[in-house]
Amino acid sequence: MVTMDLIEACRTFTAVSELGSMTLGAAASGVPQPVASRRIAGLEKRFGARLFDRSGRGVSLTPFGQDMLASAKRLVDLADTMLLDADRARLRPVSLAVPRSCTTRDLAVLTASAKSGGFSIDIHPAPPARRLDDLSSRRVRAALQAVPEADGTWVVELGCAHRMALAGPVRLAALRRARSRIAGAGPELSGKRLRLLVEDDVSHVRGRLRRAAEVAGLLPHQVVMDSSDPAAVAGVLGEGDLLLCSAAEAKELGLEWSPLIEPELKRGYVLAATSNDDAAVLSEFSDEIADCLAGVPAGTRGEDVLAGAPGENVPAGTPVGGGSK
Known part of the structure; x- marks a missing residue:
């Protein structure tokens, strides 16, 4: 089984082999030399053979070490690629489908507020049926869904x-x-x-x-x-x-x-999302969302954010207390 310890040990192994020195390899790996030495020793114990010949002038790869170097590099490169992909995925904006009636300024305030909190939103204006379809097909990660007034987190008087x-x-x-x-x-x-x-x-x-x-x-x-x-x-x-x-x-x-x-007549809206995380984070901007929907604030009666299995519509936020604007 590949573990983080194995990946970091392989990272040290490749650094030491490239630099020909345990001291320089440790520095390149960002760890003290004793830690680097323990990592190499742990790899040798796990593989059942020595990776380096040690001498007063430094270290050199054994034939076994030469055979293992390419695999170690591939593992390190794969781990680095995965970490980079994770960073990109974490920073990717959450696509949010909203009513076309939301004004540019109100949407800009919502987007700016989210950004100041370290969260990016990508706005997708669309009619009600399209918002529902885009969410169910995962073209967006969240949507403001039209619902009957009694079921709404926010209501808009018509x-x-x-x-x-x-x-x-x-x-x-x-x-x-x-x-x-x-x-x-x-x-x-x-x-x-x-x-x-x-x-x-x-x-x-x-x-x-x-x-x-x-x-x-x-x-x-x-x-x-x-x-x-x-x-x-x-x-x-x-x-x-x-x-x-x-x-x-x-x-x-x-x-x-x-x-x-x-x-x-009143329009009702709920925030629906495909994941717990998106629903929870977006619900922190309830006031800004209310402004986008015509300045109707959320009420105080309700439950915590809910989320279902991926692909399900997840109501979020606090339901209104039954009054109209």
């Missing part, structure tokens, strides 16, 4: 954005077609559509919204899952429709935002 200021909180029933306009402040919403961003193309948001729309008397085409975020925003700017989004997203788009109160 509301309605419009090109004009809204009179107040929005109810889906306000989009129901009416024969005549209802008097009141704000833009006319009757018959308008509610458009969804790609980030909300998940069953726990899209499905719940469509069920609520049906109850409110909206027509099926009034809840729209556009093919892209620009297409959804174009419908708001060009046709006066509403956009389901967070307050931060509305601000980024230059739109007016109001809460959606019937129904109340």
